[in-house]
Amino acid sequence: MSQFAGKTAEISVSILCSAFVQTRIHDSHRDRPSQYQSDADSTTSESRSSKKAKEMERGIEVSIAGKRVVEALNYGELYIFAHPNYRPVIQQRSGVIDAAFERVTQSPLL
Secondary structure, X not given: OEEEOOEEEOXXXXXXXXXXXXXXXXXXXXXXXXXXXXXXXXXXXXXXXXXXXXXXXXXXXXXXXXXXXHHHXXXXXXXXXXXXXXXXXXXXXXXXXXXHHHHHHOOOOO
């Protein structure tokens, strides 16, 4: 609960794990002001942009991702996954985290 101007309101937080959504975010470097660009930006931006564009093409449509977010918020989901094919990535990450917990339980320092 949070208080604002004498009123109490519930605040919920969710984590959006969108994976690939068909956006043009990979082109965002093109609008970077010149004082923040480097020589490396200009030489590699085209190849990076092309690679990212191909990854984004495999993503889901923005409108579907948005509807999925609304759906998940209505269900009160803490983690919002917008791409079902992202599950193996999350499972692998969970395994790495679990292995780290296993090592800490065996640490002679603790």
